[in-house]
Amino acid sequence: MRAEEKTRICPVERAGGLEHSFRRLLQNPRRILKPYVSQGMTVLDLGCGPGFFSLELASMLFDSGKVIASDVQEGMLDKVRQKIAGTAFESKIQLHRCREKSIGVTEQVDLILAFYMVHEVPNKDRLFGELKSILKQNGKIFIAEPSFRVPKQDFEETVEKAKSVGFKEIKRPKLLFSRSVVLVNPNHNHF
Ligand SMILES: C[S@@+](CC[C@H](N)C(=O)[O-])C[C@H]1O[C@@H](n2cnc3c(N)ncnc32)[C@H](O)[C@@H]1O
Numbered sequence: 001m002r003a004e005e006k007t008r009i010c011p012v013e014r015a016g017g018l019e020h021s022f023r024r025l026l027q028n029p030r031r032i033l034k035p036y037v038s039q040g041m042t043v044l045d046l047g048c049g050p051g052f053f054s055l056e057l058a059s060m061l062f063d064s065g066k067v068i069a070s071d072v073q074e075g076m077l078d079k080v081r082q083k084i085a086g087t088a089f090e091s092k093i094q095l096h097r098c099r100e101k102s103i104g105v106t107e108q109v110d111l112i113l114a115f116y117m118v119h120e121v122p123n124k125d126r127l128f129g130e131l132k133s134i135l136k137q138n139g140k141i142f143i144a145e146p147s148f149r150v151p152k153q154d155f156e157e158t159v160e161k162a163k164s165v166g167f168k169e170i171k172r173p174k175l176l177f178s179r180s181v182v183l184v185n186p187n188h189n190h191f
Contacts, residue, residue, distance in 0.1 A: 006154070007122045012075030015050040018116075026176050029056035033113070036140055036182070040064040041110040044134070046103065047071055047117025051080035051093075057113070058092040068105060070096040103130050112141040116178075119150045124161045132165040137187040141167060144180040155179040 010018070029052065037043065037060045045054045048069040058067045069080050077095045084090050098104055101123070112131055121127045135141060143162070145155050159181050163169065167183035174180075 003122070007120050009073065009120050010049065010116075012073055012079070015076060015079055018049050018052050023052070027178075029053045030060065032173070032175065033057065033060065033142070036111055036142060037061065042066055042068065042107065043111045043113065044068045044070060044105060044109045046098075046112055046114045046131075047120065048080060049076050049116075051083055053113055053115055054080055054093055055083065055089055058089050061092065065092075067093045068096050068107070068109065069093050070098050070103065070105060072098045072100060101126070103127070103134075105134055107134065108136050109134055110136055110139050112139070114141065115144045116146050118143055118158055119145055119154070124158055125164070128162050128165045128167070132167065132185065135185040137185055139185045140170070141183050141185075142173075142180070143183070144173075144175055144178045147177055147179050150179060152179065159183075 037057060039062045041061060042065060043057050045057060045067055048054045048071050051069055054067050054069040061067070071077050074097060077097060080093065081095060084093055096105060112135055118124060118127070131141060141162070143158070145158070159169065162183055166185070168186050169181055170184050171182040172180065173182060
């Protein structure tokens with residue numbers, strides 16, 4: 001596969017495929033994310049697409065905390081915007097438009113979810129450098145990549161790039177059709 005194909009961005013017209021009811025059975029957001037989410041957190045849903053994870057994340061935070069649903073495509077953010085309009089989610093989900101070369105989130109966050117998005121980013125070193133600067137100490141980053149699109153070797157290279165900025169691998173959750181890893185931003189004061 002050529003480099004441009006590997007990093008091809010999922011078009012807005014294909015967003016429906018990400019929200020299929022069948023997916024909820026295979027990749028239930030609550031089941032996947034429960035060990036990592038707690039009340040009051042600020043969670044960055046990076047490359048949120050139509051918000052398959054964003055809304056569920058917001059409801060897992062209960063009364064406090066928020067989700068920053070971020071995407072490089074305004075069309076994806078529009079889909080999230082339409083879903084939450086006039087609902088209680090409006091006050092818990094903040095929409096953020098990323099630029100192609102920069103996430104642009106400056107707020108410190110407790111958890112970053114990057115589900116099926118990292119392979120779409122051409123410069124992963126820059127991506128992880130930026131994520132390192134906004135993830136709180138002891139904060140976690142959950143990365144999942146589609147195994148039908150991302151070969152094992154490419155995934156391992158991604159994990160190495162994440163580690164090279166200082167993240168530490170803590171878990172390899174088992175997820176259907178996916179390769180996934182959870183890393184932590186270590187608290188150096190504790191060494
Ligand atoms: C395959 S979709 C996955 C959407 C969602 N995470 C899910 O699992 O349903 C990948 C998303 O990442 C977004 N994306 C790609 N590159 C990005 C970047 N550099 N910054 C922010 N979002 C990006 C795309 O626009 C697309 O909505």
